[in-house]
Amino acid sequence: MMSAGNEAELADMVASARGPLAIRGGGTRGIELKGEVLDTTGLTGVDFYEPGALTLVVSAGTTLREIDAVLSAENQRLAFEPMDHRRLMGTEGEPTIGGVVAGNISGPRRIQAGACRDFLLGVRYIDGTGQVIKNGGRVMKNVTGYDLVRLMAGSWGTLGVLSQVSLKVLPRSETQATLLVRGCDAGTAVAAMSAALGSPFEVSGAAFDPDAGGAVMVRVEGFAESVRYRTGRLADLLGGFGDIESCDDAEASDRLWTGVRDVEKFAGKPGDVWRLSVRPSDAPALAERIGAEDLLFDWGGGLIWARVPEATDLRARIGPVGGHATLVRAGPGGADRLDRFHPQAAPLEAISAGLRARFDPRGIFNRGLMEPLQPVGV
Amino acid sequence: MDMPTPDPDILARKARLVARLLQVLPEDAVIHDVAETRAYECDALTAYKCPPMVAVLPASTQEVSDVLRICHQEAVPVVPRGSGTSLAGGALPTADCVILGVARMNDVLETDYEDRIVRVQSGLTNLSVTGAVEEQDFFYAPDPSSQLACAIAGNVAMNSGGAHCLKYGVTTNNLLGVTMVLMDGTVVEIGGAHLDAGGLDLLGVICGSEGQLGVVTEATLRILRKPEGARPVLMGFDDSEVAGACVSDIIKAGVLPVAIEFMDRLCIQTSDKFANAGYPDCEALLIVEVEGSDAEIDAQLSTIMEIARRHDPVELRESRSPEESAKIWLGRKSAFGAIGQINDYMCLDGTIPVSELPYVLKRIGEMGREFGLDVGNVFHAGDGNMHPLILFDANKPGDLERCEALGAEILKLCVDVGGCLTGEHGVGIEKRDLMLHQYAPADLEAQMAVKDVFDPAWLLNPAKVFPLPSSEARRVVPAAAE
Structure with a gap:
């Protein structure tokens, strides 16, 4: 294992690498790759934080725990609500911001506030030849040249090793509440969530747990008076879909959403875990086809978490889908048999391969992580 | 402003190119008469003008694909054009190029309120997207000031913003999918009606690539429900430094207005005279707008006005009616036009x-x-x-x-x-x-490498974005395929 203490060291390690590198932050997502581990947790620290400009610049190995502490002191937060994978994956360690950005990890609030990639203002990274590259900056609006910022988010370290990221942060809400609509099946649930998300009441979370009595959860955040008003209006709107129950206690509401964010209901249970990003109205029929042992719907139905028996080829089960399915947790060797990421159409696969070849000409970064197992003919 | 010298070899092959384009497009969609191509000689950066060799107006993704395939085979540069409202010269032609205008592709293809998306052809104007969904009280958030005229194709190419980005983000935050034609004619679908596109975030890099990676013919856009209401407050200050501090304090306080607009004395006076907006006589003016129900608006504005009072405003005026709100915004919205008059x-x-x-x-x-x-x-x-x-x-x-x-x-x-x-x-x-003032050569190389992958021959809008000396080696036009 190699551990870099700063950006220059990181660049040297990449430049002098002789073989594949497995880039690792906190290692909480349980991804095992071939190659020497390149540990980024030594690149820590808040490099710049300006609450009045809603901007935070941090080194990539900084832990989310530290970032949360710094932002909380100013009553701010990362609004994209990144998931903590530890319980689901059965891992230890501390999630780092570099890992979050590399995976574009976003939680329930993605439906309203946006994904991690939407809050990313700038990056510094090391390319496959060991050069330090910067893109974007620390301002909210920036169209100067190509947007490699978003390209790096969700590239899972295959295009470069992040050394520093700048993020837009937002004020923490004063309080929150959750409305529960019980007794829904998937079809009713998606309809209820669509009604809530299509209302002017600024819903910041819309999830559905088919167990627990078929409960739709709708979260509202803001100042107390406004939360009261909006939950009241939403209760009127959603009354026809099922039995309404209100969770007005902010802490209890927050615990519900941590559970959704981290897919806690799958934790400690056997099998593979898949994550599907789909069109919300397609979700009920898809859920039928998945035939999962366990399901959880987030993002108004647009995100489906499914737990299925180990080595199930879920993509084969559901057939063609407008969206994509990612294998998040697999048994030993599972990711050698099934593509972790959804195979794309040939021209897009060719573009992706072309980008990897340009950013990492020696093909040393996280080899095999995003490439399809079966080469795609063009 | 330098532009590359037109390639005489390409100019010499104009007739052949026009003949080939006429095989795939109706006659009125191929503009090659020298006088008529003048209509495409510039965009909103009117200081620079150059008529293109040919302009084409395809009406479908298939026609765009046919045009690009031919231009690729003929090794002719293509400059995509939305509505030509770019202030940066993004659609400025060269004399040896084909302008590909998307103006004839302006259909709304799908509206889905349940999934909160709209799919449109890229020649549709920004405001028409909202127009297509407002009967159900929905809207498309990015609102560049040229929204009456500018096309979604250009919005995607430039990653356009607007006055309300503080809350709703810019184009890239509201774009879910595209149908795009690569320079060799290949049609690709990226993203769709789901929230996050799979694989690498190609959508993210396409948005804002200034028409250099492909021609976007269709876009899936996120639509939002309109808020119950919105109300602005107008603040005047004697000192722009104080106005700046007030902005920072408002943001720090945890209220997130939907817009905070600033005008200085010259703009205040000029636009007030032009629009009769009733602006105060002062050094700096802020318009801060919040959204929600009446009670929510009252609560937010009271926090904001409390902060403003601490900065000694010379005027603090909360709108009390839709007419008054419109008047407050009118001055701001007509500022460019007012300045343009003088x-x-x-x-x-x-x-x-x-x-x-x-x-x-x-x-x-x-x-x-x-x-x-x-x-x-x-x-x-x-x-x-x-x-x-x-x-x-x-x-x-x-x-x-x-x-x-x-x-x-x-x-x-x-x-x-x-x-x-x-x-x-x-x-x-x-x-x-000026790009090298912001980016090191290696940073620009990394960006140009993206274009190498999407458009290896550098035929799409090649003389833009990157300093000409930086991109010169890549812009060597290959010989046309026989």
Whole structure:
């Protein structure tokens, strides 16, 4: 294992690498790759934080725990609500911001506030030849040249090793509440969530747990008076879909959403875990086809978490889908048999391969992580 | 502003190209008469003009694909064009290029309120997208001031913003999918009605790539339900530094207005005279708008006005009616037009960290005096996106050059304080030669490598974004396939 203490060291390690590198932050997502581990947790620290400009610049190995502490002191937060994978994956360690950005990890609030990639203002990274590259900056609006910022988010370290990221942060809400609509099946649930998300009441979370009595959860955040008003209006709107129950206690509401964010209901249970990003109205029929042992719907139905028996080829089960399915947790060797990421159409696969070849000409970064197992003919 | 010398070999093959284009397009969609191509000689950066060799107006993705395949085989550069409202020269032709206009592709293909998306052809104007969904009280959030005319194709190419980005983000945050044609004619679908596109975030890099990676023919856009209401408050200050501090305090307080707009004395007076907006006589004016129910608006505005009072405003006026709100906004919205009535002007688009507003405003004033030119400032203060308007006289020899030189200095200042050259207009040709002030050569190489992958022959809008010397080796036009 190699551990870099700063950006220059990181660049040297990449430049002098002789073989594949497995880039690792906190290692909480349980991804095992071939190659020497390149540990980024030594690149820590808040490099710049300006609450009045809603901007935070941090080194990539900084832990989310530290970032949360710094932002909380100013009553701010990362609004994209990144998931903590530890319980689901059965891992230890501390999630780092570099890992979050590399995976574009976003939680329930993605439906309203946006994904991690939407809050990313700038990056510094090391390319496959060991050069330090910067893109974007620390301002909210920036169209100067190509947007490699978003390209790096969700590239899972295959295009470069992040050394520093700048993020837009937002004020923490004063309080929150959750409305529960019980007794829904998937079809009713998606309809209820669509009604809530299509209302002017600024819903910041819309999830559905088919167990627990078929409960739709709708979260509202803001100042107390406004939360009261909006939950009241939403209760009127959603009354026809099922039995309404209100969770007005902010802490209890927050615990519900941590559970959704981290897919806690799958934790400690056997099998593979898949994550599907789909069109919300397609979700009920898809859920039928998945035939999962366990399901959880987030993002108004647009995100489906499914737990299925180990080595199930879920993509084969559901057939063609407008969206994509990612294998998040697999048994030993599972990711050698099934593509972790959804195979794309040939021209897009060719573009992706072309980008990897340009950013990492020696093909040393996280080899095999995003490439399809079966080469795609063009 | 330098542009590459037209390739005589391409010009010599015009007749063959036109004949081939006429095989795939109706006659009225191929404009090759020298007088008629003049209609495409510039965009909204009118200081630079050059008629293209040919302009085509395809009506479908298939026709776009046919055109690009032919141009690829003929090794002819293609400059995509939306509505031609670019302030950066993004659609400026070269004499040896084909302009590919998407204006005939303006259908709404699908509207889905349950999934909260709309799929449109890319020639549709920005405002028409909202127009297509507003009967159900939905809207499309990005609202560039050219929204009446500008096309979604151009919005995607430039990653356009608007006054309400502070809350709703820019184009890239509201774009879910595209149908795009690559330079060799290949049609690709990226993303769709789901929230996150799979694989690498190609959608993210396409948005804002200034038509250099492909021609977007269809877009899936996120639509939002309109808020119950919105109300602005107008604040006047004796000192723009104090106004800047007030912006920062509002943001820090945890209320997130949907817009915070700033105008300086020159713009206040000019637009007040033009629009009769009833603006106060002061150095700096802020318009802060919040959304929600009446009670929510009252609560937010009371916090905001409390903060404003601590900064000693000379005027603090909360709108009490829709008419009054419209009047407050009218002055701001007509600012560019009002300035345009009294002078020629150049509109810059540098973005800075909000905390640097007071310093940058002071420096812009000083620099304007050094160059002997007046500069007005009207901009989106909440996100630091400045719009300095440099006034000049196009009929006065040397004035345009002086104006451009001052503009370059102001943009460099924006970069030097931690900002960037352009927040929402794009680089085009206007800021192309300043790119090395913001980025190191290796940073630009990384960006150009993306174009190498999407458009290996560098035929799509090749003379934009990157300084010509930086891209020169890549722009060597390959010989046409026989």
